[in-house]
Amino acid sequence: MGNLPVVRTSFVGRSSELARIERALEEHRLVTLTGSGGVGKSRLALRAADTVGDRFPDGVWWTDLSPLYDDQLLITTVCDGVGLLDHSSRLPEEALREWLAGRRLLLVLDCCERVVTSCRRLVGELLDAAPGLTVLITSRQPLGVEWEHCVEVPPLSTGADEDGAADGDRPQDEAVRLFRDRAATAAPHLTLDDPDTASAVVEICRRLEGVPLAIELACARLRESSAREITGRLASRLDALTDEALWPRRHRTLRTTIGWSHELCAPLERLLWARLSVFRGVVGTADAEAVCSGGPLTAGIIAPTMERLASQSVLQRVGDGYRMLDTLREYGAMWLAELAEDRPLAERHAQHFATVAAQAHAGWLGPSQVAWYRRIADTHADLCAALEHLLAEDPGKAVEMAGCTGLFWSCCGHLHQARGYLERALTLPPSPGPHHTRALWALGITLTLQGDHKAARRVGEECNRAARRDQDAESILSAAHSISFTYLMMGRPQTAHSVSDHALRHLPDGADDAPSQLRCRVIRLFALSALGRLDEAYEEATRLQRISLRHGERWARAYADHQLALIHMLQGRPRHAEAHARSMLASKNDLHDSLGIALGLDLLAGAIAAQGDGVEAARTSGTGHTYWRMIGHPHRGTPELGAIRARWERQAREAAGDTAYERAYHRASADDAERGLAHALERHRP
Template sequence: MATKRPDGNLPLELTSFVGRRHELAQARRLMTQARMLTLTGAGGVGKTRLALRVAADVRRAFRDGVWLVDIAPLSDGESLAPAVLDALGFLDESPQRPDSGLVELLESRQLLLLLDNCEHMPMAAAVLAGKLLGAAPGLRILATSREALGVEGECVFTVPPLALPGHGRSTASDEALTLFAERAAAVQPDFALGDDNEPAAELCRRLDGVPLAIELAAARVRVLSVAQILDRLDDRFRLLVNRRHTTVPRHRTLRAAIDWSYDLCDPAERALWARLSVFPGEFGLEAAEQVCSGGEIATEEVFDLLVGLLDKSILTRSERAGRARYRFLDNIRAYGHAILVDSGEEPELRRRHRDYLLGLARRARDEWFGPDQARWVTRLQHEKDDLRTALEFSLGEPGEAHAALEMVTSLWNYWLFAAGSFGEGRRLLTRALEAASEATPVRADALWVAAWFALRQGDVDAALPLLSECHDLARRLDHPGALTCATHFSGLAAHLRGEHREALALLLEARERYLADGDQAGGWMTLFHLAIVHSALGDHDQAASSAAECLAMCEGLSAYLSRSNALWVAGLSHWFQGAHDQAAALVKKGLDVMRRHDDRWGVAESLEVLAWIEAAHGREERAATLFGAAGMVWRSIGTVTPGLRPFTDFHNICQTRVRGALGASAYMSAFQRGAGLSLDQAVDYALDVDRGSSAERPQPSVLTPREQEVAELVAQGLSNKEIAARLVIAQRTAEGHVEHILTKLSLSSRVQIATWFTTHGR
């Protein structure tokens, strides 16, 4: 019997196909490499639409056509083979099993079979696909499924959401925004994107670029403005509904699309889905095991359940700093969160989540000044959304503010040196101090941290009462650590008041106490401040000695981020001795590391000193540009006159001299040019980096012999675990070596290490 249509049964497109240029090319390429390609992804992400377009694009390559089989309406696996026969236009008249007749029919044909919605019966689809591929050499299968089928030879391509518009630069060419605009215009003909597309762009971002969610939201433009739709997204499952009767049931509402995925999960996977919704963004396996185990889910079961959720496209996976990270699309997380709330487990899960982050903060505090410093910065940056969520929970829950106080205090180094801006840390600490007023050791520590935050912004008047209370409370509680820190930062406050002799005495006293307590981090920081105070007193030999000792401590403990700050203070001491070239070389050594780890304070201080050096060499235009760039970075931190910037009077004198040499107009032109640079551009300008020149690339001598060895193994494609086994070292040590290589070479990935080694490593 002949088929109904020789070229296939693909439906005509009723709406425009938006974007997906990269995905189309990738899918077509993969189809040339494998006889079966499965498109996976979350519900509503556009798997079917992409598959139909791919199938239409390759139709000419199949003599016997391209045929669509929708598995979703089928009730059991026995009906699958008959459904394929029916789609191909054949009657099931064979007395044999339908799949046997199907094999006989296809074995001499050259066609593409599109099996849509295989997650409805993955086992039956996999068995039939494997049998057909094994018997019909001219057959290709394109499948869509929320999970891979596991057929031998199957190639899997995960369909991502549509490309999202960037913040502040959305245009009508952005895929997600284009889809929204086209579908909105279909229901409201006068709808059009204008000069301000940010509300629509934000809506697309909130919906994660998921086509189904965007189309459902666009349908609401008929009755609501874009701003109103945004305001109502917290109730997205009621809002995003399609009442067209022609729409397949699972696509009529956002909830129905996710219900379909929920039904695919077993009870334990559903429970973990709900519990994982406590994470606001990405999370790691360790976090999932510690926060979400308990009750019906044992800790050792979390891994397998995570795999199940990944297989079903409930979770997505990425890799950060060599570690796997997982996340939900926001719609899927919101669905799980609703289930968590209904279960009554939410308060306990939020507390466990907070306790996990508090433990992380304590570990970061204890391990900060040492070889794991760069790794901690990277990890805490990845956990920043979780930190904020945990802090807000603690500050909003009665009786929990003490945990917020300890968390912010433990992370004082992170807020100051790695977060880009410590304004958030200062605000959170102020709230926590107000909410947790009990006289505890944690409060005593929080008081000196709050004073340090104030001093960083030059707010001596705010710092002094905090230090006074810290002194009193530390004595009353017999807390020598807090007392030492109060003495230390009282010395810094005296320096900022211009009382340098008093500052020197207090800093020396604090240093002796730190040494007696074995506090390496405290000892390092007092050396840093002593170098500045000695310079202010004109004692340049002592300043140079303190700076050199400060640098030696960092190198001895492999604290490479603190080393960049030590290089700056060493450069400063050389500047005041008149050794300008040596000063510039030292400051520039640390500048790129500061940039890579978002130490904006350090970047701004470095640009400032480099501006002085350029002025001393008579390069006034470059000096003015660097002054403008430094000001830009200070403003990004949230301060204009930074408290720790040394010798503000000298800055003013230098700036006045440069302005006088250039003239007001030329000075402002150069200054504004610097102020208009991005942080990366400012650092490149200061370092005279030509991004296209290999001359600026780091040379292999910057690595130790062991790091050179590790870099070679990374270039060979070995994982950290394999490197550890090869070198007979702990995996954590191998991870530390990789992080140090990334830091020293100012790289951001293992691929870049491999590229660098190929060029420079032999």
């Protein structure tokens, strides 16, 4: 259980440091790995976390803080890291403390240096609230609290004896081992075993003082230079920088090596390096082409130039994209400012991701719906950076972008961020129109999901007034959706049905393909079921399925499956209900919609219980409980489902017996949520 990232390069050396960290994690609840940039803190933390993972029954959870440039997103980033997708209106800090309180887990916070003050406060609160929590931190500086145990991460040993002589054959010469390991990838046909080359390798490692990132950058040059040539060039650069006041020794070697690598890049490679520093997360080539092209750097050469930067260790390949280490990003940002391109690139970055959000919104009702959900999830850090820029520089565009991302973020688990950005955008000087109305709709949905029904009704009415001013079909349907959804979740299905039904019976011209027409149909369907009008609900559900299939979309179709499963259960057809519940779960899993997954697991548990398998029903219900706990939803769906769930649980207990039921339920609720969901989806009943 956990979310440790996969590192594709091998781990070399560090055995003594690794042992120190393992011992420290046995004796201390807060361990901080300190050291300069590029010294290997993150990789060492990853190895240590993987090694000690068995000590923590609730897993090891990794949170990368390197995309953060201030503390505004710290809490939500940590919540994402531990799998908490809170839907309640509680403060995120409160939800995080409660989520961790009864768990024994290791939380790794990587790259804390930009948010040290906020991390100090947050970590103190979490350690107080969760006695079973251990925190491992990497940072260029300690947090500075009395219970913190610091482990300084030194450079790798370099193979120099006390007299300064080099001997690359010693087992403790970790820098040489790293050089050879990376050289095998960078220049696989190069032989390093002849005496002159071996001596040069040791000299390179000594001059680079064993700093891993510096060694990797030097290795990348073996394609065009021999080890002896690299030694001479490094010597001339490093020996020229002797001013300790200007270049503190622990930073001098790495900064000089980065500068040397920068100079050896072709001019267009240097330009792209600088421009890519504007990105916060993993960068795809299409995004890089849209943001970084211009002048001599044409869009057509972006992809091969990124590939060359990866071969020089400036970029790292991650799936289909690339990421830049924080230290190298800082250097690129420095050059971007020198080129006076920092502000124009930030603007281009923001406008590009605003366009991505608009395209995602426009593509919601169609066969690319799942792909857009994943696109929004994968570019979350850059979308946040773009919104921050637009809130300061372009209020109108900020409102438009916040409205476009609202529903995606609600499904992807970023409910607090969605609310925060929407409320900030809507406090800006208003510019009436469909974009403003859409932002009000998104805020109303977010507030309802958090259980803040009073505020949601107020925003829904404001949205309705704005929609009537717009005289726009999508705006009018969005307002109806917001209002009827709030009434449905308040336990007033008759009012929800009246609002959604009136909007659908008086569709404005051009509204047949409006996305909110489908959303209003979902509300009307749920309301019919809640009112006990099951035959009408069945007809509405099958009609909604046909419309969804025609468009190729999955979100509304999944809710049609949910209601068909519920109707079959209420009418005594559990096998049919199970099939629809599984179909719903598959769709909601593809969309990463945790609320939908939780609802589907409840239904599946009921269908299994009705067929007499109480133990499997308990296991499925336990996995559902894990998802409900993750999202903290105040009502576990619409209010009338509570009594129905209680009836299904009684059936399962009678079939399994209380002892077997409790054992299966608690085992599943303590297990990893994704593993439990995979079991539920893969299990085929006869």
